[in-house]
Amino acid sequence: MNEQLSKMSDSRIVELSKTELDIFEELVLRYQERLFRYIKRISYFNSEDAEDIIQEVFIKAYRNLNDYDDSFKFSTWIYRIARNCTIDEIRKKHARPQSVQLEDEELLKIFKSNINVENEIEMKDNLEKVERIINDMPFRYKEVLILRFLEEKSYEEMMDILRKPKGTVAALVNRGKKMIIQEAKKQGIYLNK
Amino acid sequence: MKRKTSKKIIDTIKDEHIVPDPKWKINLKNYLYWGILACMVILSAAFFSLALLNVVDFDFELFCQLKAGKYLKLLIFFAPYLWIGLFIFCFVLGYLIFRKTKKGYRYNVLFVAGIILIIVSILGVGTHIARMNEKIEDQFSRRAPQFRKIILPRAEYLLESGDGIIAGTIEQKEKESFVLKTRNGKEWTVIFDENTRIRKERILKVGVKVMIVGKKVNSNSFKATGIKPLKRRGKLLLNNRFYPNKHLLLNQIRA
Numbered sequence: 236m237n238e239q240l241s242k243m244s245d246s247r248i249v250e251l252s253k254t255e256l257d258i259f260e261e262l263v264l265r266y267q268e269r270l271f272r273y274i275k276r277i278s279y280f281n282s283e284d285a286e287d288i289i290q291e292v293f294i295k296a297y298r299n300l301n302d303y304d305d306s307f308k309f310s311t312w313i314y315r316i317a318r319n320c321t322i323d324e325i326r327k328k329h330a331r332p333q334s335v336q337l338e339d340e341e342l343l344k345i346f347k348s349n350i351n352v353e354n355e356i357e358m359k360d361n362l363e364k365v366e367r368i369i370n371d372m373p374f375r376y377k378e379v380l381i382l383r384f385l386e387e388k389s390y391e392e393m394m395d396i397l398r399k400p401k402g403t404v405a406a407l408v409n410r411g412k413k414m415i416i417q418e419a420k421k422q423g424i425y426l427n428k
Numbered sequence: 429m430k431r432k433t434s435k436k437i438i439d440t441i442k443d444e445h446i447v448p449d450p451k452w453k454i455n456l457k458n459y460l461y462w463g464i465l466a467c468m469v470i471l472s473a474a475f476f477s478l479a480l481l482n483v484v485d486f487d488f489e490l491f492c493q494l495k496a497g498k499y500l501k502l503l504i505f506f507a508p509y510l511w512i513g514l515f516i517f518c519f520v521l522g523y524l525i526f527r528k529t530k531k532g533y534r535y536n537v538l539f540v541a542g543i544i545l546i547i548v549s550i551l552g553v554g555t556h557i558a559r560m561n562e563k564i565e566d567q568f569s570r571r572a573p574q575f576r577k578i579i580l581p582r583a584e585y586l587l588e589s590g591d592g593i594i595a596g597t598i599e600q601k602e603k604e605s606f607v608l609k610t611r612n613g614k615e616w617t618v619i620f621d622e623n624t625r626i627r628k629e630r631i632l633k634v635g636v637k638v639m640i641v642g643k644k645v646n647s648n649s650f651k652a653t654g655i656k657p658l659k660r661r662g663k664l665l666l667n668n669r670f671y672p673n674k675h676l677l678l679n680q681i682r683a
Contacts, residue, residue, distance in 0.1 A: 253448055256441060263434040286433065293437045300448040304530075398533040 245309030253300050263293050266310065269386075270317045276341070276381050277374075278321050288324055292317045311395045314386075318396060342366050345384050345415075368418040376411035383408055461529045468522030469547055475515035476552030477561040482508035519544065594618075594650055595639040601632060608640065608650075619645070620652040631657045 240248065240261045252259035267289055274285045296316050303312055342365050369377065382388045382396065390408075394401045440446075519541075526532045526540055555561050596610035608616045618640055620626070631638055632655070641654040 256438060259441070260434050260438050263437050267433055289433065290437050290440065294441060294444075294446060297441055298446055298449055299454060301451040302449075302454045394534060400533060400536045402536055 246303075246305040249300055249303050249305075249309060252297070256297075259293075259297055262296075262309070262313075266313055267293075269310075270313065273314065273381075273386060274317055274321050276385060277318070277378055278325055280321075280324070284324070288317070288320050291324075292320050295320065307395055308392065311388075311392045314388075314392075314396045315398070341385055342369055345369060345380050364422045368415060368422060371418070372411065372414055376407060376414060379404060379407040380411045380415075458530050461525050461532075465522055465525045465529070468518045468525060469544065469551070472515055472518040472522060472544075472548045473551030473555060474561070474564060475511045475518060476548055477555035478565060479508045479511035479515060480552060480556050481561045481565065482511065515548075519548065593639065593641055595637070597637050598632065598634050601634055606632065608638070615648070617649045618642075618652050618655075619649060620655065624652045625654040626656075631655070 240258065243251075243261075245262065245265070248258055248261050252262065270292060271282075271285055271289055274280065274288050275282070278285070280288065292313065296313055299316075303309065369380075372380075379393065379397070382393050388396065390401050390404055393404045397404060399407075522544055523537075523541055526544070532540070594608060594610060594616055596608045596616070598606050599609045599615065600607040604621060605617055605619045608618050610616070624642075626632065636657065638655055638657055640650060640652045642650055642652040645651050
């Protein structure tokens with residue numbers, strides 16, 4: 236049964252889950268880790284908080300299974316729910332999602348995706364500066380860069396996750412990139428032309 | 429750990445007896461948005477047609493004689509600001525509601541605004557052609573007498589002062605003059621001669637409602653340069669519930 240399930244598409248599992256709850260567990264298994272990382276990336280929550288949010292996300296998803304439209308990817312739909320739950324939780328705690336928890340490699344990945352660095356070793360030495368640059372960015376830019384370069388989402392998927400027109404999403408990514416380049420110059424990180 | 433978390437989630441769903449919400453319940457909000465959007469489009473079209481009624485209801489014969497500068501002045505002077513304001517309000521609200529619908533966020537501002545504008549224009553022009561806007565305006569005038577002052581504050585002033593234009597009913601007719609009674613009961617002696625441009629001579633008889641463009645001679649006399657019947661698309665104006673329309677002002681500016 237499990238083998239059969241693992242071969243099934245997400246939308247097929249959604250259909251079956253409407254009548255058989257246990258099948259829904261397959262979707263939870265497929266997405267919980269990815270969503271856990273994503274939630275931690277866009278918030279400052281610790282692992283326990285993030286796990287609570289994950290639980291909330293899947294319960295909400297189960298309750299709204301009939302809202303799922305298979306013209307979207309299931310991952311897009313569940314990412315959107317995860318994003319909304321995380322932002323709601325941030326609001327509940329009356330805090331702003333200022334400081335995100337990105338691993339060193341993640342920070343460098345975002346940074347390198349946006350600019351050509353002259354000397355990679357030097358950049359690793361400047362990790363603190365890189366962290367500050369990314370952390371100081373407004374949430375809306377940081378969020379799109381995380382979706383684009385860490386979650387590796389396409390613009391279409393980002394549009395559906397963020398519920399913003401494609402043009403707006405592209406503009407946010409571009410402005411985010413520009414911000415990183417400007418800050419890198421200010422911080423004295425040498426860039427290739 | 430992975431299995432543990434997923435098991436916990438499934439157990440919570442079971443323990444709390446959570447079931448997927450029915451489709452109708454989930455879609456209710458979306459239907460509500462579409463309903464409000466439809467209302468906003470209809471209201472926008474109604475306000476658009478009312479604005480249209482006030483803009484296109486000119487005396488085109490006189491209008492064509494105007495120069496560009498006067499035309500601009502005319503546009504600013506006659507603009508039905510209340511209808512335009514209400515139209516913009518409903519239009520913007522309609523756009524914002526559309527963005528709230530299930531896939532509304534996917535489309536860019538210009539595309540959505542363009543589509544709504546096209547629909548509103550078609551409905552608005554249709555309403556104008558069907559003369560429904562006249563009925564709406566008529567109802568407003570009938571039910572809310574103060575409405576006229578909101579819609580045409582300048583018209584009120586101009587027509588009361590006799591400054592370049594007067595309008596009312598012919599009470600008594602002489603060879604080269606007649607007595608005109610305005611809506612407020614004031615009587616004017618209107619003097620005219622062969623140089624006075626009179627649209628349809630037969631209108632100069634007792635009981636006919638006319639508008640006169642000219643010059644105030646004294647507090648009771650008015651020298652006419654133009655006289656025309658008070659009609660809008662064949663309908664007589666200046667009765668108790670209807671007020672002379674923009675073409676009166678057009679003549680005033682021209683004078």
